[in-house]
Structure formats: structure tokens, C-alpha cells
Amino acid sequence: MRRSERNRADPQALWAGLTVPGTLWLVVLFIVPFYAIAAIAFGGADPVFGSAVPKWNPLQWSFTAANEVVSEIIHGALRGVFLRTFSYVFISLALCFVIGYPVAYYLARHAKRSRTFLLVCLVLPFWMSYLMRMLAWVNLLNPSGGWAARALNAVGAPGFFKLIGLGNGGEVWFGQPITVVLGLVYGYIPFFILPLYASLDRIDPRFVEAARDLGAGARQAFRRVTLPLSVPGILAASVITALPMFGDYYTNTILSGSPRTEMVGNQIELFITRSQQPQKGAVLVLVLSALLLVLMWYYLVSTTRAQRQAS
Amino acid sequence: MAKGMSRREFVQRSAGVAALAGIGGSFLAACGSGGSSSSTASIPLARLDQPVTLPDNGVDPVKSGLKPETGTLKVLNYADYISPDTVKKFEAAHGVKVEISTYDTEDKLLADLRNKKLKIDLVIGATTLNLPKDVAGGLIQPLNREYLPNFSNVLTSLQSPYYDVGSKYTIPYTVYTTGIAYRRDIIDDSKFAGDDSWKLLWDPAYKGYVGLIDDMREVLTLGMYYLGLHDTNTGDPAVISKAEKQIDALVKATDARFDINAYQKIPEGTSHINQAWSGDMLSATGYLPEGTKPEVLGYWKPTHTTVANDFHVIPARSERPVLAHALIDFLLVPANAQENFATVGYQPAVNKPNGPDLIAADLVPPQLSTSLVTNADVSGGYRLDALSRDVEKLWSDAYSRITAG
Numbered sequence: 001m002r003r004s005e006r007n008r009a010d011p012q013a014l015w016a017g018l019t020v021p022g023t024l025w026l027v028v029l030f031i032v033p034f035y036a037i038a039a040i041a042f043g044g045a046d047p048v049f050g051s052a053v054p055k056w057n058p059l060q061w062s063f064t065a066a067n068e069v070v071s072e073i074i075h076g077a078l079r080g081v082f083l084r085t086f087s088y089v090f091i092s093l094a095l096c097f098v099i100g101y102p103v104a105y106y107l108a109r110h111a112k113r114s115r116t117f118l119l120v121c122l123v124l125p126f127w128m129s130y131l132m133r134m135l136a137w138v139n140l141l142n143p144s145g146g147w148a149a150r151a152l153n154a155v156g157a158p159g160f161f162k163l164i165g166l167g168n169g170g171e172v173w174f175g176q177p178i179t180v181v182l183g184l185v186y187g188y189i190p191f192f193i194l195p196l197y198a199s200l201d202r203i204d205p206r207f208v209e210a211a212r213d214l215g216a217g218a219r220q221a222f223r224r225v226t227l228p229l230s231v232p233g234i235l236a237a238s239v240i241t242a243l244p245m246f247g248d249y250y251t252n253t254i255l256s257g258s259p260r261t262e263m264v265g266n267q268i269e270l271f272i273t274r275s276q277q278p279q280k281g282a283v284l285v286l287v288l289s290a291l292l293l294v295l296m297w298y299y300l301v302s303t304t305r306a307q308r309q310a311s
Numbered sequence: 312m313a314k315g316m317s318r319r320e321f322v323q324r325s326a327g328v329a330a331l332a333g334i335g336g337s338f339l340a341a342c343g344s345g346g347s348s349s350s351t352a353s354i355p356l357a358r359l360d361q362p363v364t365l366p367d368n369g370v371d372p373v374k375s376g377l378k379p380e381t382g383t384l385k386v387l388n389y390a391d392y393i394s395p396d397t398v399k400k401f402e403a404a405h406g407v408k409v410e411i412s413t414y415d416t417e418d419k420l421l422a423d424l425r426n427k428k429l430k431i432d433l434v435i436g437a438t439t440l441n442l443p444k445d446v447a448g449g450l451i452q453p454l455n456r457e458y459l460p461n462f463s464n465v466l467t468s469l470q471s472p473y474y475d476v477g478s479k480y481t482i483p484y485t486v487y488t489t490g491i492a493y494r495r496d497i498i499d500d501s502k503f504a505g506d507d508s509w510k511l512l513w514d515p516a517y518k519g520y521v522g523l524i525d526d527m528r529e530v531l532t533l534g535m536y537y538l539g540l541h542d543t544n545t546g547d548p549a550v551i552s553k554a555e556k557q558i559d560a561l562v563k564a565t566d567a568r569f570d571i572n573a574y575q576k577i578p579e580g581t582s583h584i585n586q587a588w589s590g591d592m593l594s595a596t597g598y599l600p601e602g603t604k605p606e607v608l609g610y611w612k613p614t615h616t617t618v619a620n621d622f623h624v625i626p627a628r629s630e631r632p633v634l635a636h637a638l639i640d641f642l643l644v645p646a647n648a649q650e651n652f653a654t655v656g657y658q659p660a661v662n663k664p665n666g667p668d669l670i671a672a673d674l675v676p677p678q679l680s681t682s683l684v685t686n687a688d689v690s691g692g693y694r695l696d697a698l699s700r701d702v703e704k705l706w707s708d709a710y711s712r713i714t715a716g
Binding site for chain 1: 416422425522527568570700716
């Protein structure tokens with residue numbers, strides 16, 4: 001009796017043991033650095049060199065910088081930066097969905113022999129530095145002959161984007177909100193498509209066949225079966241794509257540089273590397289993380305609910 | 312080319328690092344060697360009208376009469392901020408190797424100087440913004456003039472600079488002004504006739520094609536110049552606020568973009584009028600598209616404008632201080648200074664070669680002679696100096712609000 005109980009317990013211990021490296025990884029590379037950011041955000045500054053001096057003891061924490069930042073987010077200039085960042089990310093996500101879902105669906109459902117080739121094509125951009133890809137767009141959007149700029153201007157895009165509030169109507173694309181949004185979409189869409197493809201690929205085709213056998217048309221089967229079953233994949237793709245977008249500052253720096261398109265990442269970069277107020281930058285990191293935690297919580301609740309419904 | 316970007320990043324980053332703690336916001340409480348422990352010394356913040364003789368910091372200069380050390384000279388510099396050919400000539404002349412490692416911000420330089428594990432023999436590109444910290448922290452050593460026989464070639468107006476009277480710790484490297492870079496084929500030279508041409512940056516006629524230097528001090532100072540104010544190190548919140556509003560107005564009128572790429576944007580035509588450093592235009596010819604002539608590049612500066620220079624310092628723990636002096640001196644030799652300029656693009660802070668010499672050598676197009684800095688520019692220029700922590704915060708917060716849109 002005792003032996004059989006021990007035999008049952010051993011595999012559990014093994015599985016628990018296997019989580020140790022991951023747990024250590026999480027502690028060393030996430031929790032400790034995160035606490036370090038908090039220690040800087042609520043810490044002080046070296047009186048001579050001006051550099052940030054982290055305070056590790058929470059009892060010694062000062063909340064002066066935090067109060068200033070929160071006040072600016074509620075009443076000051078940072079409010080606009082946060083609203084702008086969230087709107088850019090949500091618009092970019094929507095565009096990623098519109099562009100990426102058909103691609104992922106085609107890959108999962110219809111690409112047969114070409115699937116591997118198309119997947120390689122999707123991964124191909126990762127072989128090139130994100131910075132280089134953005135710099136390429138600087139040339140493409142150059143008002144003095146960039147072909148992307150010429151094409152957009154030729155089809156009357158400036159007027160359209162002004163109409164929907166994402167442009168100033170001018171034919172110089174640098175410094176316009178739509179340029180930053182399209183840059184984000186271009187830069188991050190592979191992150192959206194790949195997990196979505198994996199999710200769609202896992203959907204058992206017999207579900208769709210069953211729906212068709214029961215009289216559903218192709219569109220109805222997609223709307224009633226495929227789309228609901230791919231919701232967890234959409235959410236996962238959205239989270240994977242949105243998280244780096246929220247902290248992105250390269251895209252705006254390279255494609256815009258205008259205060260009118262400033263994102264939270266740019267303000268963090270400003271405070272940490274170009275001002276004597278690294279505490280404010282660290283507070284902004286914490287605030288952004290807190291907001292993203294809310295989104296993550298929503299994601300976890302939604303996926304759990306979807307899994308329950310599926311089972 | 313990266314050379315220009317490195318230079319720009321240097322100035323951009325350094326401007327944000329200047330705060331100094333001190334009594335009444337104007338003095339630095341000095342510290343013990345390499346750390347932040349307190350000491351009795353204090354260093355006033357240097358201003359043009361308040362020159363500062365930097366005190367002894369407990370680090371002895373290298374003794375006289377020594378031969379240059381052998382081996383590898385470890386230099387800390389901005390990327391591509393010294394000509395490889397000039398370095399090779401120095402190596403051949405002294406039978407040594409020069410190993411260059413890079414830093415990209417003034418913060419990083421300060422951290423590297425404080426890092427006792429890093430071996431550094433010479434720093435190129437330091438600025439006044441952290442100089443009091445470097446001295447008070449015992450991070451740099453006094454220089455020995457005996458090893459600098461070409462010191463007389465240092466630009467006369469910088470031989471005893473206000474931030475280091477007597478050049479006790481520093482030797483100038485490059486010098487530059489702040490002005491407006493523009494496309495002469497699009498904006499006529501006649502528009503830059505007066506001293507008030509800063510106002511052109513507010514002109515909505517150039518909407519979409521206006522650029523500002525992404526630097527807290529430069530941008531807010533521009534607002535002050537527009538208003539006719541010239542205290543470039545002011546701690547008056549009202550003045551800073553007025554400048555902030557002027558820049559907000561500029562952004563609204565022109566959709567100006569903030570970056571440090573005027574040297575690329577003006578030649579490429581993505582910007583037609585840009586606040587810029589003179590060194591930007593001196594190196595911009597290399598970025599002209601094929602078929603575009605250098606004559607399209609223009610640079611304007613008023614009679615009195617912001618002038619800056621950077622300098623060499625030798626770390627306190629340099630293992631090859633004599634060899635470090637030798638490289639500083641080598642760069643002061645006119646032929647070497649000229650060769651170095653041809654690659655770096657920023658004007659050497661020397662008497663020879665001077666502006667006319669560089670034009671005669673075909674290194675500067677004649678219409679860009681305004682980019683060259685003279686002794687008169689240095690003497691009559693405004694300086695962006697280190698600020699007290701409280702004042703720096705005023706500037707920093709204002710700039711954050713501007714860039715937040």
C-alpha cells in the first residue's frame with residue numbers, strides 16, 4: 001500500500017522538479033529586475049553624480065516622483081501620451097486582425113504544399129533587424145521620391161487619413177499618426193499571425209465538416225464554429241503583439257519624431273537616458289506594467305472561459 | 312555615416328546629465344575619490360562671466376621627464392569620432408597599439424569612469440556638463456603641460472576656458488555652433504539676412520519640413536532666442552515656461568520633428584529647414600543624393616549663438632598617462648588635425664588649420680563657411696553649462712511636456 005502511494009507521488013515530484021528551472025528563470029529575470037525598477041522608482045539620487053540610487057527597503061521608499069507622474073497622467077501632459085499610446089496600439093491590433101486573420105486562416109486551412117514556404121516567408125522579416133526594417137521605410141516614405149509616399153499620395157490617402165483623424169492631410173508622411181500606426185503593424189504583424197495560425201491549425205476540421213453536414217453554409221460554419229474556436233488564438237496573438245507595442249519607442253522615433261505622436265515608451269526613454277529624473281522613467285514603467293497587468297488579467301479570464309465553453 | 316550620429320548623440324545625451332547637487336543650487340559638494348562619500352571641497356558651476364579654476368582633487372599629475380609607455384593605449388570615445396588613418400599614424404610614430412572602446416551617452420561615460428574594473432587611459436569627447444563631477448569625484452587627473460608641446464595650437468579663445476581656467480584638466484578637441492541648416496534651392500539666402508532668422512522655424516510655409524534638435528537645452532534655448540532672451544542657463548521658471556510655450560507654438564504651426572539627423576535630412580530633402588549644429592553641415596555633403604550639388608546646403612547663425620566644445624581628459628587610473636598626453640598632442644599638430652577633420656566632420660578646436668585653411672583644402676564648400684567657428688564666435692557665444700539639480704528639473708519637466716505633445 002505504502003509502495004503504491006509512493007509510486008503515485010514520485011511522478012508529481014518529478015513534474016514539480018521540472019518547474020524549478022522555469023521558476024528560477026522567472027525569479028532571476030523578471031521578479032528581481034521588476035523589484036529593482038520599483039527600488040529605483042521609489043529610491044533617490046546620488047547627491048554628487050546624480051545617478052539613480054535604488055532603495056531596496058520598502059520602508060525607505062519615497063513617493064515624490066510617483067506622485068508627480070500620477071498627477072501628470074491624470075491632469076497633465078502624460079494623459080495625452082497614454083491615451084495616444086492606447087489608441088495607436090488598439091488601432092494597430094485591429095489592423096493586424098484584419099490583415100493577419102485571413103493569412104493565418106489560409107495557412108491553416110488551405111495552404112497545402114506551399115504552407116512551409118509561406119511560413120518561412122512569415123518568419124523571414126525576423127532575420128532582419130527591426131531597426132533596419134524601420135529605416136527602410138524612411139526611404140520608402142521620403143517625400144522626395146519615396147515610392148510608398150508617391151503611391152499613397154496618388155490615391156488620395158492624405159485626405160482619407162485626415163478624415164478619420166489619423167493624419168494632417170499633408171503629403172509628408174513623417175510625423176503623422178497613421179505612419180506610426182502602420183509602422184507598428186508592419187513591425188509586429190508576424191507576432192500576430194504565427195500564434196493565430198497555430199491556434200487555427202489545432203481546430204479539428206471535423207467540427208466544420210459536422211456543421212456543414214448539419215446544413216450550415218461555408219460562411220455560417222466559419223462564423224458559428226471556426227471563429228468562436230479561434231478566440232483564444234486571437235487573444236493570445238493580441239497579447240503577444242500588444243505587449244511590445246505598448247513599450248515601443250523605436251517606431252515613433254524613426255518614422256515620426258513629432259511630439260504629436262509621442263508614445264509612453266518615448267517618455268520612458270527620455271526620462272531614463274536624457275534627463276536627471278530616472279525615477280520618473282521607472283515610475284512610468286511601473287504604471288504601464290500595472291495597466292498591462294489588467295489587460296493580461298482580462299486575457300486569462302477570457303481564455304479560461306473559452307476553454308470551459310469548448311470543453 | 313555613423314560619425315555624425317555619434318557626435319549628435321553625444322551632445323544630445325549629455326545635455327540631460329548636467330545636474331549638480333549643491334548648496335543653494337550652485338555648488339557641487341565634492342566627494343572622495345571614485346565614490347560619493349562626502350568631502351569638504353566644493354566646485355562652483357562655471358559660467359562665461361564666472362570662470363572657474365578647478366581645484367586639486369587629490370590626484371597627482373604624471374611626473375615630468377618620462378618616456379611614453381609602450382603597449383596598448385585604451386581610449387574611450389564616441390563611435391567614429393576619430394580618424395582611423397590618424398590613429399594608424401600615431402601607432403606607427405610611437406610603436407604602440409590604440410584600442411578604442413565607445414560610449415554613447417554622457418551618463419555612460421560617467422559610469423565607465425566610476426567603474427574601477429574598466430581600464431581607460433584617455434577619454435575623447437567629454438564636456439563641461441560632467442566636468443565638476445569628474446574632478447570632485449577624483450575620476451580624472453591634472454594634465455602635465457610638459458607633454459603637450461603643441462598646446463599653443465589650441466584655439467586661442469579656448470586655451471584657458473572659463474570652465475577650466477588654465478586648462479588644468481582638459482584640452483579642447485572640437486568646437487561647433489548652433490544655427491539653422493537649410494536647403495538653399497528651396498529657401499532663398501536672403502531670408503537669412505538678419506539676426507532674427509530663428510523666426511523662420513515658426514513659419515507655417517515650411518510645415519512638414521521643419522526639424523529641431525532633440526535636446527532639452529537646445530530646444531528650450533531656441534524658444535528663448537526667439538523671445539530675445541539669452542540667459543541660456545537660466546533657473547527662472549517664468550522664462551523657461553515662456554520658452555516652452557514658444558516651442559509649443561512652433562510645433563503647432565509646422566509639425567516640427569525632433570531628432571538629431573539634420574546632417575541626413577537636409578541633404579536628402581526630407582527637411583528643408585532645421586535647427587542644427589554647425590558640424591552637421593560640415594559633414595552633410597557626404598549624404599547628398601547622387602546628382603545633388605553641395606551648393607544646395609546652407610547654414611545660418613546669428614552674430615551671437617550657442618557655442619560648444621568638447622575635450623580630452625585623462626582618467627585618474629590611466630596606466631599610460633604619458634602616452635595619453637602624446638595622443639592629445641598628436642591631434643593638435645595641424646596636419647593631423649586637418650586629416651582627422653576630413654573624417655570626423657567636426658571642426659578641430661585649433662588655430663591651424665583654421666576656417667580659411669579648411670576651405671582652401673576643399674574640405675568645406677565656400678557657402679558653408681558660416682559653419683566654421685572663429686575665436687570671435689567662441690568669445691561672443693552663449694554656453695549651455697551644467698545646472699543645479701533643481702534648475703535641471705525645471706528644464707527637464709518643460710521638455711517632457713513639449714515632447715508629450
